[in-house]
Every structure is written in C-alpha cells, then in structure tokens.
Amino acid sequence: MSNPFRPTFGASPRVWAGREAVLSDFDRAVANGPGDPHRSLIVSGSRGIGKTVLLTELEDRARKQGWLVVRASGREGMAQTLTLSTIPETLSELEPQPDRKLTGFSVAGIGSVSSELTEEAPPVPRLTSAMRKLLAAITTGVLITIDEVQDADPADLSHIAVAYQDLVRDDADVALAMAGLTRGVNRLLDLPGATFMRRARHYELGPLTLDDAARTLTQTAFEAGRSFTPGAAEAAAQFTQGYPFLVQLIGYLAWDTSSGEITEGVVHGVRQEAVERLGTQIHQPSLRDVPPRQREYLDAMAGLDGPVVETSVIAKTLGRPLSAVSDTRSKLIERDLIMPAGWGRVAFAQPYLGDFIRSHRGPRRIS
Ligand SMILES: Nc1ncnc2c1ncn2[C@@H]1O[C@H](COP(=O)(O)OP(=O)(O)O)[C@@H](O)[C@H]1O
Numbered sequence: 298m299s300n301p302f303r304p305t306f307g308a309s310p311r312v313w314a315g316r317e318a319v320l321s322d323f324d325r326a327v328a329n330g331p332g333d334p335h336r337s338l339i340v341s342g343s344r345g346i347g348k349t350v351l352l353t354e355l356e357d358r359a360r361k362q363g364w365l366v367v368r369a370s371g372r373e374g375m376a377q378t379l380t381l382s383t384i385p386e387t388l389s390e391l392e393p394q395p396d397r398k399l400t401g402f403s404v405a406g407i408g409s410v411s412s413e414l415t416e417e418a419p420p421v422p423r424l425t426s427a428m429r430k431l432l433a434a435i436t437t438g439v440l441i442t443i444d445e446v447q448d449a450d451p452a453d454l455s456h457i458a459v460a461y462q463d464l465v466r467d468d469a470d471v472a473l474a475m476a477g478l479t480r481g482v483n484r485l486l487d488l489p490g491a492t493f494m495r496r497a498r499h500y501e502l503g504p505l506t507l508d509d510a511a512r513t514l515t516q517t518a519f520e521a522g523r524s525f526t527p528g529a530a531e532a533a534a535q536f537t538q539g540y541p542f543l544v545q546l547i548g549y550l551a552w553d554t555s556s557g558e559i560t561e562g563v564v565h566g567v568r569q570e571a572v573e574r575l576g577t578q579i580h581q582p583s584l585r586d587v588p589p590r591q592r593e594y595l596d597a598m599a600g601l602d603g604p605v606v607e608t609s610v611i612a613k614t615l616g617r618p619l620s621a622v623s624d625t626r627s628k629l630i631e632r633d634l635i636m637p638a639g640w641g642r643v644a645f646a647q648p649y650l651g652d653f654i655r656s657h658r659g660p661r662r663i664s
C-alpha cells in the first residue's frame with residue numbers, strides 16, 4: 298500500500314483532525330437557506346496550519362449538498378477573474394443532468410456571458426449579473442472561496458463584498474468562505490469599509506490537540522493497513538506540537554522507514570529528518586527575503602531561552618531601546634515568522650523555527 302500521508306501544502310489529508318466546529322456550522326448554514334449568518338466566513342492562521350485544505354473541505358461539503366463552487370485567489374484580480382473566466386467556465390461546464398433541473402435558462406446562450414460583460418462596465422454589476430446567471434442555471438447554490446485573502450487588493454475585495462451582499466439581499470443561495478494569514482486578515486478587518494468582512498464568522502485556526510493529532514496519525518495508517526503502537530502515536534503527536542503539516546510529515550517519514558508496525562523507535566528515528574525537511578520546505582523559503590534588521594531580531598530571539606520571549610529582553614540583547622525594535626517586531630508578525638504571545642512577549646510562529654535559525658546562523662559580520 299502506498300504512503301497515505303500527505304506532507305504537501307494544499308493537499309487534503311486522508312483523515313481529518315479537528316476543525317469540527319467550522320465544518321458543522323457550515324454544513325448547517327448551507328442546509329438552512331439564505332440569510333444564515335454562517336454562510337460567510339473567514340479562516341485565519343499561520344502557514345501550514347490547514348487553511349487551504351479547510352477551504353477545500355468546505356467546497357466538498359457544499360458540493361455534497363449539490364452546490365457549485367467558484368474559487369478565487371487574493372493574488373489575482375478576483376472580481377475580474379470571477380466575472381470574465383471562472384463563472385463563465387463554470388456555466389459552460391453545466392450540462393443538463395437528470396438530477397439538476399434547468400430553470401428555463403438556455404444553456405446555449407452561456408457562451409455569451411463574458412462578451413456581454415464588457416470590461417468598461419463597473420465591476421460590481423458585472424460580477425452580480427454573472428453570479429445571477431450562474432444561480433439561474435441551477436436549483437441549488439453557489440459557494441465562492443477566496444484563498445490567500447491577505448494579499449487581496451482591498452478595493453477588489455470590496456467589489457466582491459458588495460456583489461455578495463446584493464445577492465444576499467435578493468435571498469440568493471450564496472455563501473462566501475475566505476482564508477488568509479492572521480495578521481493580513483486582521484488588517485483587512487480593520488479597514489474602514491470592511492463592515493461586511495467583520496460580519497462574517499471568523500475562525501482563527503490554532504494547533505490541533507495532541508489527541509486529535511495522535512488519532513489522525515493512527516487512523517491514517519490504519520486505513521492503509523498499518524498500525525502505530527500507542528506509544529509511537531503519542532510520541533509522534535508530541536513531536537508535531539499539533540502543527541498539521543508536521544502531522545503529515547512525521548507520519549509520512551515513519552511510514553516510509555518501517556515495513557510493518559510503526560513503533561516508538563521508528564518515530565524517534567525520523568524526528569531529525571522531519572525537522573530538516575520542515576526547515577528546507579517551510580523555514581528556509583520564509584526566511585529568504587528577510588532584511589538584516591529583522592534577521593538580527595530573529596537571531597537574538599533564537600539565542601534566548603524558551604519558546605516565549607520577552608520583547609524587552611530581545612531589545613536588550615540587540616542593544617537598542619524597546620521603541621526602536623517595535624517596528625521590526627511588527628514586520629516579523631506580518632511575515633508570519635513570530636506571533637504575539639501575551640503582553641510584551643513573542644513566540645516563533647511555527648514549531649522548530651528557533652532551532653532552524655540556531656543551526657543556520659549566517660556568517661558573523663566583523664567590523
Ligand atoms: N485538519 C487537518 N488534519 C490533518 N491534516 C491536516 C489538517 N489541516 C491541514 N493538514 C495538513 O497540513 C498541511 C498544510 O495544510 P494547508 O491547508 O496547505 O496549510 P495552509 O494553507 O494553512 O498553509 C497539508 O499537508 C495538510 O494535509
């Protein structure tokens with residue numbers, strides 16, 4: 298049996314851990330009908346915490362209730378792409394099926410959607426009318442998902458928000474799910490025009506409980522024909538610190554190095570490899586463009602004891618007043634490398650980032 302673990306960004310896990318509240322709220326909202334407040338939601342969290350696969354899972358659940366899904370990314374012109382390509386393409390893929398009643402809408406006319414919606418028309422009416430056409434072609438609803446929303450142009454996002462609200466006002470069957478990095482999402486929520494965003498249900502994804510992590514490891518292996526000893530599952534879960542990417546990674550490596558039952562010894566044997574792969578796949582790319590000032594801050598932080606560090610101690614280590622380093626702190630939070638950990642304290646945003654920095658110090662600069 299091939300390895301059932303999937304340590305790849307965006308790759309949905311075979312076995313889900315946690316996140317039940319988001320999933321069940323959403324299932325109910327889709328079933329409930331227009332106007333349910335859980336039909337618009339924002340998921341935020343750090344890199345590798347599971348935002349993208351959660352959006353994918355929400356999409357699957359909407360599809361199970363017969364809905365269509367249109368996907369956008371905050372990294373491109375969302376309103377434009379939805380209007381001119383994603384929605385028309387979705388429409389043209391709709392074929393009359395016995396279980397999907399077409400409501401007097403001519404499928405032959407679909408090809409004209411993008412040409413009717415000329416570029417000169419303002420984006421909101423264009424998007425609203427494209428969505429109306431799509432909704433008219435089905436008897437169910439449409440879910441719009443937006444990933445990497447932290448990178449979205451606020452004006453573009455507000456076009457989507459206004460179009461969405463127009464549709465909600467008309468009692469259309471629509472839902473909107475967005476996901477992005479914590480700081481970026483919070484910045485969007487603070488914008489003056491973001492009332493709509495603030496009304497959406499907001500879920501901040503944290504680490505999984507260690508029980509959930511252990512259960513997922515055991516169940517994923519079990520469904521593929523192998524077992525973890527209870528001690529091995531516990532040791533592996535402990536190692537992951539509840540970080541979903543690491544759950545998949547340690548599972549993957551443990552599966553690969555053993556030929557039968559996965560024991561505690563196997564788990565211990567692959568920990569080092571897991572930390573190294575985490576480093577090359579996640580830490581290294583995210584540190585690549587960090588400017589010197591920020592890097593110094595990270596180096597100082599990594600050199601101090603403990604997972605949580607006082608910012609005043611970091612400032613002292615750097616030989617600068619606290620006020621002089623607060624801008625650096627803020628930029629590092631924006632980059633999702635560190636996170637606030639209570640008043641005046643910070644922690645690394647991903648597990649083992651401190652270890653990675655300690656073992657990859659750049660050459661010392663000598664004056
Ligand atoms: N709830 C979960 N249960 C099990 N594995 C998960 C879960 N959420 C995420 N993962 C795994 O973690 C990794 C990162 O997920 P992803 O959604 O790409 O993170 P993000 O978009 O937040 O950076 C993937 O390998 C995915 O399979």
Ligand SMILES: [Mg+2]
Pocket residue numbers: 306307348349350
């Ligand atoms: Mg993602």
